[in-house]
Amino acid sequence: MPQITFNVNNNPVSIDAENDDELLYLLRDRLGITGPKYGCGVGVCGACTIFKDGELVRPCIVPMEEVEGASLTTIEGLAVDDILHPVQEAWINEDVAQCGFCQAGQILTAVKLLESNPNPNDRDIDEAMSDNICRCGTYHRIRKAIKHAAA
Numbered sequence: 001m002p003q004i005t006f007n008v009n010n011n012p013v014s015i016d017a018e019n020d021d022e023l024l025y026l027l028r029d030r031l032g033i034t035g036p037k038y039g040c041g042v043g044v045c046g047a048c049t050i051f052k053d054g055e056l057v058r059p060c061i062v063p064m065e066e067v068e069g070a071s072l073t074t075i076e077g078l079a080v081d082d083i084l085h086p087v088q089e090a091w092i093n094e095d096v097a098q099c100g101f102c103q104a105g106q107i108l109t110a111v112k113l114l115e116s117n118p119n120p121n122d123r124d125i126d127e128a129m130s131d132n133i134c135r136c137g138t139y140h141r142i143r144k145a146i147k148h149a150a151a
């Protein structure tokens with residue numbers, strides 16, 4: 001079994017894994033990083049969303065062979081020195097979460113949106129967030145929190 005070396009939340013990791021193992025299972029089951037959630041398992045719900053080399057990916061469909069040398073950030077790594085990211089603060093202030101299952105993916109997707117568009121309008125937000133499913137229907141609060149973080 002090949003040894004795969006990468007970085008998660010600024011921590012180096014070296015782990016035995018098959019090339020076609022999915023990254024989400026390694027994160028959750030072997031590394032105990034459970035912020036990324038298993039929703040659909042086929043890359044359509046967004047519950048597992050993380051950053052890989054600064055880009056949003058869905059680790060339920062990322063094979064380990066694509067992880068060698070990568071730098072990953074999950075929701076656990078978004079706060080720096082225990083200071084929450086402004087998007088996390090906005091999420092708390094707007095009381096966004098209901099069941100919470102999808103929220104890590106929602107927050108990371110919102111962070112990416114604000115990196116590329118610091119002042120998004122409703123349409124920008126809806127477009128950027130449309131592939132992250134929330135079964136509780138918290139979309140209106142997600143929109144408010146993104147505007148709050150952008151302000």
Ligand code: FES
Nearest residue numbers: 039040041046060
């Ligand atoms: Fe990965 Fe749904 S669990 S996108």
